[in-house]
């Protein structure tokens with residue numbers, strides 16, 4: 548049974564296929580409006596979410612399918628001590644496909660091994676978030692027209708930010724991509740990502756604490772929030788949370804064709820005054836996320852013979 552746990556579970560050809568399908572869904576929504584009729588998606592979110600859960604649900608409805616979901620982790624049997632394995636075995640009896648978010652790294656893999664239906668990782672702790680990357684990739688394709696030859700700045704909490712880890716893995720497969728990793732010392736990209744992805748593939752990257760110094764070089768600036776829920780103490784969070792705040796003043800140093808991205812939710816790291824700037828892409832990412840999730844659901848369901 549094919550699941551999506553990690554973005555590298557998809558080949559570059561399959562990513563291309565999904566972006567092409569998502570663009571076709573955007574162009575011809577009616578052609579897809581009944582494709583999942585009679586099918587059910589279950590959303591299991593053991594951590595807070597607005598966009599990811601709702602976009603999965605909207606995606607399934609826009610394909611003519613139905614959705615069942617857990618009201619919250621606290622009101623599910625997880626609160627009684629049920630394991631992820633038992634929960635997904637149960638949910639597989641009701642649903643044709645599962646989208647799951649969990650605070651523990653590796654939980655989605657455990658779910659996929661135990662479910663009788665495809666499982667989509669909607670975020671596992673500070674590890675990865677492949678469907679946000681699909682949203683990011685469609686946005687990059689539509690904004691830049693390519694995945695290759697890009698200077699990509701990633702800024703903020705690069706240690707705990709799972710969207711960053713998945714996006715690096717995805718973009719590292721294309722020619723001529725250079726990463727500029729902008730973070731406080733304490734929140735640098737984990738060494739396993741640098742070693743297993745960047746160094747192994749010989750991808751050029753630079754680490755810095757200075758956003759303004761590198762801003763003029765960037766094609767893409769991907770901002771992230773400091774992940775409060777993954778900190779061991781509140782003091783460190785408070786010290787680091789407002790280290791990078793993108794303002795119109797700072798943006799004067801940036802290129803005219805910069806794309807400003809953010810997986811959202813935003814806390815303080817992008818001034819709302821930037822929302823009206825044509826370079827701001829974060830609400831486009833939200834829209835694109837639903838279409839990529841539609842394409843992904845169709846692909847996994849087709850492969851599962853459903």
Ligand code: NCD
Nearest residue numbers: 599670676710772810811812
């Ligand atoms: C991200 C996440 O959950 O990792 N949110 C999202 O799904 N768009 C980013 C975040 O929470 O900071």
